[in-house]
Amino acid sequence: MSSAFQDVSIGIDFGTSNTVVAIADRGGRVEALTFDHRGARLRIYTTALCFWDERDGNGLRTRVEGGPWAIERFLEGVSAHRFIQSFKTFAASASFQETRIFRERFRFEDLLSTFLRTLLQHAGGRIDLAAGNITIGRPVEFAGYNPDDALAMRRYGTAFGKLGAGHARYAYEPVGAAFFYARELTRDATVLVADFGGGTSDFSVMRFSRVGGALRAEPLSHTGIGIAGDAFDYRIVDRIVSPRLGKGGSYRSMGKILSIPNHYYANFARWNQLALMKGNGDLKELRELARSALDPEPLERFADIVEYDLGFDLYRAVSAAKVALSSEEETEFRFRAEGIEVCAPVTRSQFESWIAEDVRSIGDTVDRALLSARVRPEEIDRVFLTGGTSFVPAIRRLFLERFGESRLSSADQFESIAYGLALIGQTDDPDRWVVGPRERERATMSLP
Template sequence: MPVAPQDLSIGIDFGTSNTVVALADSQGRVEALTFYHRGGSLKVYVTALCFWDERHGNGLRTEVEGGPWAIDQFLEGLTAHRFIQSFKTFAASQSFQETRIFRERYRFEDLLSTFLRTLKRHGGERFDLSARNVVIGRPVQFAGSHPDDDLAMNRYRAAFGKLGADHARYVYEPVGAAFFYAQQLNHDATVLVADFGGGTSDFSVMRFSRASGALRAEPLGHAGIGIAGDAFDYRIVDQVVSPRLGKGGSYRSMGKILSIPNHYYANFARWNHLAMMKGSGDLKELRELARAALDPEPLEKFIDIVEYDLGFALYRAVSSAKVALSSHDETEFRFSGEGVDIQAMIRRRDFEQWIAEDVNRIADTVDKALTDAGVEAGEIERVFLTGGTSFVPAIRRLFVERFGEERLTSADQFESIAYGLALIGQTADPARWAVAA
């Protein structure tokens, strides 16, 4: 049943890959904001922006789209454009101050507020941040090698404030997921929530109880790490795709045989980084390397992927292979486009070797959350898993070994956090769930 417009609270799960907005009313009814795109309805809004120039009269004006419409604009590629995705990973980075897009400079908060405006345009009048009780999710630990938490939160507040949400409360993302899960609890319980996003994995230990019908919660401990689904995708790219595009090859220079520099292949960490190679000088350098390479064909394929903007299609193939490995012992990776053809069998056991170090670091972070909470694994009654990466068998096995299969539960991989955040907005005291400013 659709939520009525009166007395709504809004929960916003601004994610690295996708963003979900939920609305809840005072009766506890909750639903995700729906976006209608190409004849279909979507409950997730891709965290992406595409800027392009259009001529108006005698001058140029920069236009912008977000979500799936940004991807449409990027793939059509009819005019010069600038595509930006996963910019949440820069929120806590001191080194990221601004980026120039055509004639304008954009700080992180400018990118985020621009993204939110596109979301409002497509989401309609119910996405009114100035007139609602707003609860916004934030990771336990922001992505990056040395994340600056205060900087990230200042940027969040500035961006959401531009849309009238100066009054918004910020809640750890796994706490939002925990609150959603706790609606079905009918007894006191200590719960571990594991939230696997695109850029970060966050863990919270919560103690839930009910008094006079009201749900009470005590946060016991939190921990997070900047490793999640995107990192697992990159392992497939690094092991399967990059070697077929020249990584590990050699070229001749001044009578010497040298290795092709690996830094070009770091651009595969995000598919949209490949498109940016056109304007960075990297593409010109790749052409020069191809002419000097002992085996130029793989580098020529790399060049074609950049020139023909095949990064998005390539990463869809990578993601499909990762998903297939969650239910099969092996899968065939296939990518084809503009004369580039890459095929390879991937075995789950090999994939698990590639991600083993990442999984170990995630396991250490789970242990840190338990230590921070002052509880043993045996004291956790339920483990609530959310996010697509929770279906990766190596991740699932981690939790089974620590807590037992019978204690694991999960919910919708995209919507549970936003639902929980919106429901927190309907509690008598939302502030007590929030992270201190």
């Protein structure tokens, strides 16, 4: 190991929307890796890629940027490009084999390794994945329909291995959050950690105790579900946007009137899927459907959103509405781009009715975590909430009803997991916390 990295450990929280890298030293000090962008020091690196073509001599060369630089390049829109976000949700999907970007084919592991290379480039040599003591977070349950856990971990291993990090260990993301939170504890406690990401919601029950003056941790249970922020976004799009883009409409085919297939609109459930419609044949099919639709204009708007890569603008409009409804009873959804305009009032009560089934499923997953840990709600001393979705009133109310206000706490929604993962690397035996048989044996260990 390089001498510059002997005393530090690195935690990587590769998220659906944002990625955070943290560095901890032997003294227990931990900080996030920062990125200088347009005069601002950013502690998060947006999980996004932008590919574009540039003239190189007599031919074309594909260039790529990641993080905030990917968004910047995409918004400039000065040349043909492909913008990809939320691609973490492909990790456990056996149906996703590859996507074509200009003249190259990219598998999930190619997208992830490319993304990591851009991050390392902008880190400027401040971390070394080949030499480092690295702990990488992973969800308890990956997102998507029928997720293949083993496939996702093979893909992770291949991608990180390309950068020399084949030796890295993997720990559940809520366990990382628990390690970060445990530093604040002054007495023995049984803690429920709830980590809400973009694609998944994960829960861990941990028992912390003082033994000989050292704080020790014991994992009691882990559960997860592929429902989180992106699913809530989809409910807004499905109720407000999709009906204005042709959902529920009809088209003529061989003398019959048929319903426009709903599977095109299901792509809004994952922002990454929308970005791929441009290259998988869906865009061409939408244009053909528009020509035979009874009302072609909505489908033409949908095709324009795909062709002009307006998914990111739509994502920002949905996020703005969701954030507003966390503090207000009513807001107006506004999406305007390339001559397309969708504006509609939406109330918090409407939004909560749309996500009610999702919230119930999340609540059932919390209950499953308690049941597996063999603890009752009243035996949970503290509940630690992390992630942007934890601020949605319906989600917070779920925990208030089960545990009460006095037991709830939260921390920086972006950094807590990465900080905890980095701290795991400074423990006396960090490999005890890897996902696998030893972790499931509830091994205990001292925290830094």
